[in-house]
Structures are given as structure tokens and as C-alpha cells.
Amino acid sequence: SQQGEEDPQALSIQEGENATMNCSYKTSINNLQWYRQNSGRGLVHLILIRSNEREKHSGRLRVTLDTSKKSSSLLITASRAADTASYFCATEAGSYQLTFGKGTKLSVIP
């Protein structure tokens, strides 16, 4: 069953703008991870945030986690055409298993 649900389903922005994607989930988690999938490719891990963390940065990526609202956001600053991809959140709730959302499709227009 789907744990994470990303919002919006699709997002189109101009190069240089910031892109924000949201993820909501239903049950308590140990950590939440964001993955990127380029068209026709496998998923690539971007960043992991633990349940006791509120914010994490990695390069142009900023992830926040609000466990009281069961939600997370991924911000990509100064977007580039190469950021065009689908972005997935995945929750981990105490075992090896990651439960993925259906993703946000981001298009960055040069």
C-alpha cells in the first residue's frame, strides 16, 4: 500500500527558479528518503532525513520533515534543466522496507 503521497503530481518551472515538492505519509516512520528518477532510468538516492531531524541540506537540496503533520518537503534551489526528473519520497518504518509514493514529475524549462 502507498505510504507516501507526493504533491503536486507534476510541476513545471523555469530554469533558475526554486522547485518545492511535498510528501505526506500516514504512519510513524524512522526515516524518510528522497529519490530521483530520470526518464527510462532507475531511482537514485538523494537524501535521507531521520525522524528526529527537522531539516537537512545537501548541495542545492533542502529537505524538511514535520512528524506532527506527517509531511516532508524537498526544495531544489536554482533549478537546472538537468533537474528534470521524477522525484519520489520513501518512508522507512522500522524494517528494511521502503514504501514509495507515486512521485512528482518536475520539468525545468531552459
Next chain:
Amino acid sequence: DAGVIQSPRHEVTEMGQEVTLRCKPISGHNSLFWYRQTMMRGLELLIYFNNNVPIDDSGMPEDRFSAKMPNASFSTLKIQPSEPRDSAVYFCASSLSGGAEETQYFGPGTRLLVL
């Protein structure tokens, strides 16, 4: 490292035929995952192996699906007989030991079309 290797990359078959998908995990990784991705259901975990042993196959849709991992460097996912609803992209992923905070490394996927 070559990353996770999957073959074939594309497979077109007719309903009723047997389909075998192959995966070579990253060397040194002890955990292997098979996922299926469709537009309707997103990415679903089918089966998880740890040290070549199937730990959780609760995601395997039905008896038509079977998976094996005869050694640490090879796994197969077999569908017999295949049906049109099996059309999807099948991903294999591996991680060091399947721990909670480990990154899963995905292969490029096998795009399966069952006619």
C-alpha cells in the same frame, strides 16, 4: 563499480509465455530487492533477499511469480505464464545489508510488455 546490472532492458512477449528477468547486484551488497513500477500503483516491493535468502515475498502478486538468488551475485525473477497485466518496469536494487538507513541502489530496470 558498474552498479546494479539488469537484463534484458526491454522484453516484449506474448501472453502465456515465460519471462525471466535477471539482476546482478553491486559486489559486496548482501541485500537485494525486486520492485515493480506501474503508472497505476507506483513502485511496489515484490521480494527482498538478504544473504541470498528470501526474507519477505509478501509483495509477490501470485504464484505465477517466482524469484531466486542462487548466489550473492545473481538473482532472477520469473513470470510463468505471463499476462498483459504484468506489463510494467521491473527494478532490482541492492544495499549493503538491508539496514534501515541504507541507501538502495537501483538498476536501470527491465521494461516488460506482455501482449
